[in-house]
Amino acid sequence: MAPINTLVIVILVIGVSKTFSSESLQLQLLEKHQTLLINLQNDYDILMQRQVDMKKVIAEVVRANTKLQLINEELEGKLTNIETFLRESTQHEGSSFAEDSGNIAAELVGKYKGNRDDPEECKERLDAVQTILLDDKQNAINELTNILESYEVYFKRVCSSPALKYLKKIPSLSEFIGNREEEIIEYKRNSADKRKEDASSNYDSKLSSFSKLDGDVKTLESRLDALETNSKSTDDLPGPKLKEKQNGIISGNxxxxxxxxxxxxxxxxxxxxxxxxxxxxxxxxxxxxxxxxxxxxxxxxxxxxxxxxxxxxxxxxxxxxxxxxxxxxxxxxxxxxxxxxxxxxxxxxxxxxxxxxxxxxxxxxxxxxxxxxxxxxxxxxxxxxxxxxxxxx
Known part of the structure; x- marks a missing residue:
């Protein structure tokens, strides 16, 4: 009997140990699953935060693009003003600045030669007039130079903005707008012909527009006549009729x-x-x-x-x-x-x-x-x- 009892005890001990081993394995698997779920949740949170950050970046890019467009429009307006100023500064009705200066100087020289009684006075007047003419020309040049330098500073400041760091920086205004002297001379030479061509083109364009409008008016008149004919033909149809509007309300049916x-x-x-x-x-x-x-x-x-x-x-x-x-x-x-x-x-x-x-x-x-x-x-x-x-x- 003793060996049999010992065998039974051994079998019970093996069964209990297997049960404990199975429960331990299940606990380990459960802990691994929980850890995996926690990691997945963390990854999901990270992805959601990246999505929020990406939306912020996109919004910032949109704002920067809008600001860039506004700045471009402002710069184009300022460049147009500069070109207009340059053209107006170089255009003269009648004689040029040099011709005006030469005429005045020649007139004073004639007076100087003809006035033998007081030559010093005539010479002083001639020197004074020449000084005034040179000063006016120099003032105009200085004013234009100051304007160009101020816009050059403005361009450099705008192009160095953090919102525009992806743009190429413009080293100077003069490099950006180029040398306009030849363009201005060509513009003055061809301005009269261009005005004539523009006037002729505008006349032809307006004539074409008037012809088109005349055709549209005739088409609308035809459609209106057709609608009036249809309206008259429906007056005899059965059903409710519209009455005249009174006090803001169309009375009747x-x-x-x-x-x-x-x-x-x-x-x-x-x-x-x-x-x-x-x-x-x-x-x-x-x-x-x-x-x-x-x-x-x-x-x-x-x-x-x-x-x-x-x-x-x-x-x-x-x-x-x-x-x-x-x-x-x-x-x-x-x-x-x-x-x-x-x-x-x-x-x-x-x-x-x-x-x-x-x-x-x-x-x-x-x-x-x-x-x-x-x-x-x-x-x-x-x-x-x-x-x-x-x-x-």
């Missing part, structure tokens, strides 16, 4: 012209444990003034009205909005929650009595929500289709 509204919401509306009226802080159109408190439309007359509304969901929230008429539900929008914004729209035609009220209502739940921002994703619109008079439209 017609459309009322001054009851149109369109409003937008530019902020988030979070759901609560009670129903909420959806308000719209930006009124785009309110012809007739029938949209009250930026939320409720009040019918000015009995008639058939068209309404539409578009809403955007919040992330991970439901959307449940009803269109109400005097407290009665008429239509609604419902959307399941999603990890991304969803746009939903609805429209309806209602028969309203004068004074009936129409508005939007968000359901009572903390799980509901509406998203909007400055892009005006959420809108509420309506207008009258036909007025009802004495039970007929």
């Amino acid at each position: 017609s459309v009322t012209g001054n009851s149109v509204f369109s409003a937008a919401r530019t902020n988030v509306l979070n759901g609560e444990n009670y129903e909420q009226t959806v308000t719209f802080d930006q009124v785009i159109t309110n012809l007739g003034g029938n949209l009250n408190s930026n939320s409720t439309f009040v019918a000015p007359v009995a008639g058939y009205y068209f309404f539409s509304f578009t809403l955007r969901t919040q992330d991970d929230k439901f959307l449940a909005v009803q269109l109400m008429q005097n407290g009665d539900h008429k239509t609604a929008i419902y959307s399941e929650k999603s990890d991304r914004n969803v746009m939903e729209s609805q429209s309806i035609v209602l028969e309203l009595a004068m004074g009936d009220r129409v508005w939007l209502r968000l359901g009572p739940s903390l799980q509901y929500g509406i998203y909007s921002d400055g892009f005006c994703y959420c809108t509420f619109n309506g207008f009258i289709l036909s007025e009802i008079n004495n039970g007929s439209f």
